[in-house]
Structure formats: C-alpha cells, structure tokens
Amino acid sequence: MKYRLIPALALALSLTACGSDTGPAQEAGGAPKEIRIGYQLIPNGDLIVKDQKWLETALPNTTITWTKFDSGGDVNTAMVAGSIDIGLAGSSPVTRGLSAPLNIPYKVAWIFDVIGENEALVARQATSIADLKGKKIATPFSSTSHYSLLAALQGAGLAESDVTVVDLEPPDIQAAWTRGDIDAAYVWTPVLGELRKTGTVLITSKELAAQGKLTADLAVVRTEFATAYPEALRTWLVQQDRAVKLVRSDKQAAAAAVGRQLNLDPAEAGRQIDELVLLDGKEQLGADYLGTPEQPGALAENLRSAAEFLNAQNKLPAVPELSVFQQGLAAKDLHDAFPG
Amino acid sequence: MLLLLAIWWAVAAAHIWPEVFVPAPGAVWEQLWLTSSVHEGRRGYSGYLLHEHLLVSLGRIGLGSLYGVIGGIAAGLLIGLVPTVRTLLGPLVTFVRTLPPLAYFSLLIIWFGIDEPPKIWLLFIAAMPPVAVATAEAVRGVHEDYLNAARSLGARRWQLPYRIVLPSALPEVITGIRVAVGVAYTTVVAAETVNGVPGIGGMIRDAQRYNQTDVVILGLLVIGASGLLIDTFLQFIERLLVPWRGRA
Numbered sequence: 001m002k003y004r005l006i007p008a009l010a011l012a013l014s015l016t017a018c019g020s021d022t023g024p025a026q027e028a029g030g031a032p033k034e035i036r037i038g039y040q041l042i043p044n045g046d047l048i049v050k051d052q053k054w055l056e057t058a059l060p061n062t063t064i065t066w067t068k069f070d071s072g073g074d075v076n077t078a079m080v081a082g083s084i085d086i087g088l089a090g091s092s093p094v095t096r097g098l099s100a101p102l103n104i105p106y107k108v109a110w111i112f113d114v115i116g117e118n119e120a121l122v123a124r125q126a127t128s129i130a131d132l133k134g135k136k137i138a139t140p141f142s143s144t145s146h147y148s149l150l151a152a153l154q155g156a157g158l159a160e161s162d163v164t165v166v167d168l169e170p171p172d173i174q175a176a177w178t179r180g181d182i183d184a185a186y187v188w189t190p191v192l193g194e195l196r197k198t199g200t201v202l203i204t205s206k207e208l209a210a211q212g213k214l215t216a217d218l219a220v221v222r223t224e225f226a227t228a229y230p231e232a233l234r235t236w237l238v239q240q241d242r243a244v245k246l247v248r249s250d251k252q253a254a255a256a257a258v259g260r261q262l263n264l265d266p267a268e269a270g271r272q273i274d275e276l277v278l279l280d281g282k283e284q285l286g287a288d289y290l291g292t293p294e295q296p297g298a299l300a301e302n303l304r305s306a307a308e309f310l311n312a313q314n315k316l317p318a319v320p321e322l323s324v325f326q327q328g329l330a331a332k333d334l335h336d337a338f339p340g
Numbered sequence: 341m342l343l344l345l346a347i348w349w350a351v352a353a354a355h356i357w358p359e360v361f362v363p364a365p366g367a368v369w370e371q372l373w374l375t376s377s378v379h380e381g382r383r384g385y386s387g388y389l390l391h392e393h394l395l396v397s398l399g400r401i402g403l404g405s406l407y408g409v410i411g412g413i414a415a416g417l418l419i420g421l422v423p424t425v426r427t428l429l430g431p432l433v434t435f436v437r438t439l440p441p442l443a444y445f446s447l448l449i450i451w452f453g454i455d456e457p458p459k460i461w462l463l464f465i466a467a468m469p470p471v472a473v474a475t476a477e478a479v480r481g482v483h484e485d486y487l488n489a490a491r492s493l494g495a496r497r498w499q500l501p502y503r504i505v506l507p508s509a510l511p512e513v514i515t516g517i518r519v520a521v522g523v524a525y526t527t528v529v530a531a532e533t534v535n536g537v538p539g540i541g542g543m544i545r546d547a548q549r550y551n552q553t554d555v556v557i558l559g560l561l562v563i564g565a566s567g568l569l570i571d572t573f574l575q576f577i578e579r580l581l582v583p584w585r586g587r588a
Contacts, residue, residue: 168534
C-alpha cells in the first residue's frame with residue numbers, strides 16, 4: 001500500500017501546488033484581475049448577487065469566477081490550496097479552518113445567513129427531546145445540524161451516549177425515515193420538509209440560536225486577498241448588503257432570482273428564504289454578530305464554542321483562544337464598507 | 341520500504357506543502373497510539389479503538405465474502421455444467437460485475453435499511469462474480485478423460501460435480517476466492533460510507549471530512565497491512581487444500 005500511496009500523494013500535491021501558484025494577479029488600478037468565488041446552493045443573498053451579476057457590473061475590469069461547492073469542508077480544502085478567494089462555509093467548517101492544524105489564513109467577512117427554521121430536529125413519536133433517550137437519531141456528521149443536535153441534547157440534559165447518533169447524508173435520512181430505521185433526525189430542507197409531514201418538530205436551529213447555540217453560513221475571505229484588495233472586498237460586501245435589502249424590499253424579485261439558481265419555482269424559493277435569518281451590513285456590525293474592530297462580536301464566542309464541541313468529538317486537537325476567533329473576524333472591512 | 345519511509349519523512353519535514361496535505365510519519369505514528377488507546381476519557385477514534393474498527397470491517401468482509409464464495413461456486417458450477425444456464429446466467433454475471441458499487445449502494449439502502457444488511461449485500465454482490473467466473477471457466481476446462489474415467493468406474497451423474505469436477509477445478513476456484521476477497525476489501529470502504537462507524541472505512545471517511553489526513557493515512561496503512569495478511573492466509577489455505585498446484 002505504501003508503495004502506491006506515496007507517488008499518488010506526490011502527484012496530487014504537485015497538482016494542488018501548481019494550482020496555488022495561480023493566485024489573482026495584481027492590476028495597476030488596485031482592482032484584482034480575477035476574483036474566484038466558491039458558492040453553495042443555499043437560498044441566501046449570495047445567489048441573488050450571482051444571478052443579478054451585480055459583482056460583474058460593479059467590477060467591470062475583474063473576471064469573476066463562480067465555482068459550486070457541496071460542503072464547507074471542500075471550501076476549506078480549496079482555501080488551503082489557494083484556489084479560491086472568497087467562499088461560503090458553515091460555522092462548523094470555519095471553526096476548523098481557523099483552528100490548528102488547518103490554520104487557514106482567512107477571515108470571516110460576512111454572515112450570509114443565520115440558520116433558522118431550515119434545520120430542525122424531527123421525531124417520529126417523541127414529544128420532547130428528553131423522550132429521545134435510548135433512541136436512534138440520524139444527522140450528517142461534521143455539519144451544522146450535527147452541532148445543533150448535540151447542543152439540543154445537551155440542553156435537554158441528555159448525554160451523547162444516552163442516544164445512538166447515526167451519520168447519514170440527507171437522502172439516506174429520508175430513506176431510513178421512510179423505512180422506520182431511525183426514530184429522529186436533525187437535518188435541513190428539502191429532506192426536512194418530507195420528515196415534517198409525518199413527524200413532530202422538537203426544536204429548530206432558530207430556537208437554538210436564541211439560546212446562544214448559533215449556527216450560520218459564513219463568508220470566508222483569504223487574508224492575503226483582503227489585504228491586497230480592500231476596495232474589491234468592500235464592493236463585494238456592498239453587493240451582499242444590497243441583496244439582503246432586496247429580499248426585504250422586493251421579495252418577489254429576490255425569490256425569482258434565487259429560484260432561477262436553485263431550479264425552484266419562485267413561491268417555493270421565497271418560502272425557503274423565509275426560513276433563514278438574513279442580516280444587512282449594519283446589523284452584522286452589532287455586538288451579537290461580527291461587532292466592531294474595537295469590540296469583536298459574539299460570533300467569535302459562537303465559533304469558540306463550536307471548537308469546544310469539535311474538540312469533545314475528537315475532531316480538533318485543541319481549543320484555540322477566543323482571540324484567535326476574534327482576529328478571524330474581518331470587522332474592520334465590514335466597518336469600512338458600512339461606516340456610521 | 342525504509343527508503344520510502346525516508347522520502348516521506350523528508351518531504352514532510354521540508355514543509356513544501358501544508359501538513360494537511362503531507363502529515364509527518366510521526367503524526368501518523370502518534371495517531372496509531374491515540375486511536376488504539378483511551379486517553380483523556382476519550383476512546384480511540386469516534387468512540388471505538390482502532391482494532392475494533394478493523395474487526396468490524398473484517399467481520400463484514402468475512403461474511404460478505406463467505407456468501408459470495410458460496411453463491412459464486414454454486415453459480416459457477418451451474419454455468420459451467422449446464423449450457424442453458426450458461427446462456428442465461430453468463431451475461432447476467434458479467435453485467436453485475438461491471439456495476440460500480442457506489443452506483444447501486446443507494447438502492448440497497450432504500451431496500452435493506454442503514455444497518456448491516458445493505459453492507460453485507462454490497463460485499464456479496466461484489467465478491468460473487470469473480471468466484472463465479474473462475475469456477476465456470478475451471479469447470480469447463482475439466483478434462484473430459486476424468487469424467488469418462490469416473491463414469492466408466494460407475495459414478496452416478498449427480499456424483500460427478502462434487503467428486504470430480506470441483507476437486508479438479510479447485511486451484512482456479514481458490515484463485516477466484518483470493519480475487520473476491522480483495523474486491524470485497526476494496527468495496528468495504530464504499531459500504532461504510534453510510535453509517536459505517538465502527539468500521540475502518542467509516543473511520544477513514546470520518547477523518548476525511550475533518551481534514552485529519554494523518555488518520556486517513558493510518559487507515560490506509562492498516563487496510564493495506566491487513567489485506568496483505570489475509571492474502572497470505574489464503575495462500576496458506578491454498579497450499580493446504582491443493583498441494584499439487586504448480587507441480588503438475
């Protein structure tokens with residue numbers, strides 16, 4: 001095995017190493033030649049910006065490359081390889097990225113959405129979380145749902161060993177639920193919608209966020225990029241803010257844009273947007289979120305508590321200091337984009 | 341082997357790539373201890389010790405291969421001996437053999453649930469064709485003289501497959517079994533993508549998600565080493581059962 005492993009690794013590495021050489025080349029005017037964005041199919045403002053080509057319009061001399069990712073873990077890998085500049089990842093993968101051994105040089109620049117009613121714990125028969133003692137609960141491991149599930153169990157006074165937690169991807173959760181193999185699941189839409197038809201919602205991520213166990217989809221920007229092109233980053237932030245404001249002012253247009261990106265009819269897209277909590281630039285400067293450069297927001301504490309959870313799960317060797325996460329928030333860029 | 345280890349160590353020590361890409365041999369070694377022991381109240385990896393992961397996987401491989409071998413020999417005998425069955429089953433075996441496991445595993449999940457049955461089915465489906473093909477070929481290659489000799493000595497029709505055909509086909513069948521166990525071993529990682537913990541494939545998959553490359557490499561080394569051991573064991577069985585092989 002060893003014989004084969006090393007050349008294969010070496011090959012993979014030389015490929016990624018080649019990839020990392022092709023960072024964005026500087027242009028005279030201070031605008032980058034290219035911005036490489038990693039996006040995910042989540043019904044938030046990012047898809048509106050993409051659909052409306054606002055970034056392309058605002059930065060006419062910059063090539064915008066959009067690459068779709070399926071998970072925050074993949075976004076982390078792409079960041080390590082230096083193949084994207086701005087990416088979307090859940091709070092759990094971002095926590096891992098900011099901690100050792102990954103120590104990815106990136107910062108959280110924006111909260112795309114706070115996970116709300118689009119992720120929830122559904123049970124077949126139980127009426128309270130405590131009823132789940134001894135039951136089998138499925139969730140996709142390493143996801144925000146996994147984190148929320150364990151937080152919910154803890155909140156109800158159950159230890160992880162009191163239940164059987166099974167690692168299943170959403171489509172498999174639906175199959176296992178239909179067959180009756182699992183008693184409960186913490187999962188996101190659209191599978192959540194199917195489970196809700198025959199089950200009872202015990203807790204949603206929105207309720208957990210109110211208890212301080214916040215999960216969110218975050219924008220991470222490569223520190224190198226943020227330092228070299230603060231103006232481009234500001235432009236990017238302004239477009240995201242504009243998308244959130246469009247959702248508030250013209251719901252139909254926003255739903256139509258998101259629907260086009262997700263292949264959903266506008267009514268369904270609109271419903272899915274409503275399940276998320278979207279925050280505009282000013283709100284994100286608040287103490288609950290990114291905060292200000294002088295007073296980093298509570299998001300840093302959320303990330304640190306996610307690190308404690310990962311450490312307890314044996315997925316992180318050590319819990320970093322709070323300051324690591326405070327420095328990981330690009331509050332200054334956000335403040336510059338939305339002064340006053 | 342030592343040279344490769346030295347190259348690995350040198351590449352890791354040079355820090356050309358981040359540690360996530362090339363973990364140092366020392367880190368993998370440390371994971372071997374961490375995953376094999378209870379430390380700071382934590383038990384191995386994902387709550388199971390390394391050997392527990394491995395044993396569960398080996399159990400699955402054993403069971404899947406066992407069914408695969410039984411089914412494969414039965415199918416191979418039929419295909420090899422009965423021309424009608426050959427025309428019917430032959431293409432079917434080839435058809436199944438070309439299917440990638442991950443492509444139909446989701447169906448097995450829907451049909452058999454998320455626990456052991458779909459995993460055993462997957463390994464069975466993967467392990468059966470090599471045995472069936474090897475058996476069928478070997479059976480067709482049995483010397484006509486052996487059969488005629490047996491018949492003239494008064495053997496009954498139903499005695500022929502068991503007394504004559506199978507023993508003379510045994511060397512090829514055992515080669516088929518060795519291939520089948522190898523296929524089952526490579527398939528176990530696919531089988532453990534769904535609810536695979538405990539299991540060595542489940543452990544690798546879990547570690548992959550968290551970019552714990554050192555655990556991934558440890559898992560690969562364990563799979564490779566145990567695969568080597570199993571094959572050595574099968575070769576030993578082969579020498580025991582068909583001592584005449586290679587001396588004809």
